[in-house]
Amino acid sequence: MSEDIQSFTISIYTENNIGLLNRISAIFQRRHINIESLTTSQSEIDGVNRFVIVVNICEDTACKIVKQIEKQVETIKAYYHTEDETIFTESCMFKINSDLLFNEPQIQNIIKESYSRIVTVNKDFFVLEKSGRRNEIEALRRDLNSFGIMQFVRSGRIAVTKDEMKVSELLKAFDNQ
Template identity: 25%
Template sequence: MSTKHTLSVLVENKPGVLARISALFSRRGFNIDSLAVGPTENDEVSRMTVVVDVDLLPLEQVTKQLNKLVEVLKVVELDPLASVNSQVVLVKVRADATSRSGILETAQMFKAKIVDATAEAIVLQAVGNADKLNSMLEILEPHGIKELVQSGVVAIGRGPRSITDRSRH
């Protein structure tokens, strides 16, 4: 039975690293559900958060292969109970005079920001975990979602320890 796993991968901040890592997943036939990459507190290091839906044994094999890549400094699977994760959603919702108040109530309920509004549509920005964002989208669906864009998941371990405390260099 496959399940979603969140990997936090510290890599050297160099061109081509993202392509090499995504190719590794592709060669194994794994679909990446979410991928977010950005700089860390160290300019020479980037952090990739990869969410993949795989069995545990193939995940161990991919993790070992990731660790063999020269540019990979550290790979950690984040435990859902010992980590915090979040993503951003921008959603454009059809909004006429009759539906506008319901959309605004939904935005307030989910602490979403109104980032654009016209006579015909409202664009909301919401931040949170997948469950929260999916719940908001379900409520907005009857109003007519015109467009939707989501960032990848970003995640970090809870508590005082840091993935960088245990990196290879």
């Protein structure tokens, strides 16, 4: 296995139990691995949750971490994938002074060119939403920084694999219990 550091998306299918997040994050902490992004949500099967974790590590370490995560009682299955093997996106929101929307023509151009959308507008502020790759979100953030950003938040990565994940049969069996 390669020792080159690269970005991996780790997908973990689990039961929804209290304390599991702490145990999973401890696996990364013990190895001194920084989690770049972490998202949890319900999966395609009722009663099964999915963690999507992004880390920059070598493939050998990714393999070892997945095996260690699978030892957790509540873990149904865990996988790791390279960026080329996944389709992924992130979302963000910007809160910006409303005066800029009406008085600064360049803001209108930035919104249009970035394919972001206005979620809400009131007399004090407006909120922009943007989905895309992290570099697109960071470019929009740089463009808006010179005008002043009141608040900014970015989600973790959400991802699906390009190939079928063999977890489908396991999840169906879990769902039928």
